[in-house]
Amino acid sequence: ALVEAFRRAHAVTPARHDECKLTSIAGGNPLFLKELAARSQRAPYSTDGSLTLGRLIEQRCAKLSSRELRLLRIVSLLGPLATIPRLYGVLGLSSSTIAEDVESLERDGLLSLEELGVLSLHECWRDAIESDTPPATRSALAYDCANALRGAVESGAGFDVEWHQGRLYSMAGDAQAAIACYR
Numbered sequence: 411a412l413v414e415a416f417r418r419a420h421a422v423t424p425a426r427h428d429e430c431k432l433t434s435i436a437g438g439n440p441l442f443l444k445e446l447a448a449r450s451q452r453a454p455y456s457t458d459g460s461l462t463l464g465r466l467i468e469q470r471c472a473k474l475s476s477r478e479l480r481l482l483r484i485v486s487l488l489g490p491l492a493t494i495p496r497l498y499g500v501l502g503l504s505s506s507t508i509a510e511d512v513e514s515l516e517r518d519g520l521l522s523l524e525e526l527g528v529l530s531l532h533e534c535w536r537d538a539i540e541s542d543t544p545p546a547t548r549s550a551l552a553y554d555c556a557n558a559l560r561g562a563v564e565s566g567a568g569f570d571v572e573w574h575q576g577r578l579y580s581m582a583g584d585a586q587a588a589i590a591c592y593r
Contacts, residue, residue, distance in 0.1 A: 467538045470520070477503075481511055482520065482539045483547070485529050487555045487581075491574055492529040499558035500551070553582035 474482070484500050485492040497508050512529065515521040524530050531539065543551075556578035559571055576591030 464534075464538075467534055471538050471542055478511060478515060479539070479542075480551070481508070482515065482531065482535070483543050483551055484555060485521065485531055486536050486539050487548075487552055487578065488558075489574065490528060490530075491559065491571060493527050494529070496555075496558050497529070499561070500554045549582045552578045553584065556582060556584075556587070 471479070481497065481501065484497060488496055488500075494505065494508055494512060497512070498505055501508060512521060512523070516523055520531065520535055522530050522532075540548075556575045559575040559578070572591050576588045579585075579588035579591060
């Protein structure tokens with residue numbers, strides 16, 4: 411039933427004879443099943459018993475372009491405040507380019523567009539993206555993300571936005587800006 415649901419929802423159609431193998435390897439994890447099914451479509455199916463969800467995610471992250479990886483890192487840093495306009499504020503790319511990248515990443519299952527236009531990552535993707543981000547890159551992106559929230563803070567968006575902005579400044583190593591946000 412889970413395989414059928416993914417077939418309909420994600421247009422992922424593994425061959426019938428692979429379904430049992432995929433289901434047993436995934437062990438009931440829907441994200442793992444989806445990744446295995448997508449992999450079986452892209453490449454010949456392998457019965458490699460050492461394949462894990464973590465390893466699949468690492469392999470997919472390694473194949474991302476630098477622009478896609480940067481976009482996912484920004485979404486991870488912004489968390490529940492990640493929207494396309496805020497991505498535009500951080501990346502400085504055209505809105506059509508960002509929309510294309512978001513659509514591609516959403517189609518590939520790395521990103522999802524939630525209610526109210528908020529972008530989110532599955533926890534497994536977020537963990538992989540965060541662990542793969544060098545500290546200097548994280549610090550620079552955190553500063554850019556905090557600055558992108560400035561407009562929302564100035565328009566009175568609320569304490570949550572100010573708190574998150576302070577957290578980002580803190581991650582960037584700007585203690586004075588962080589303290590100013592918390593006041």
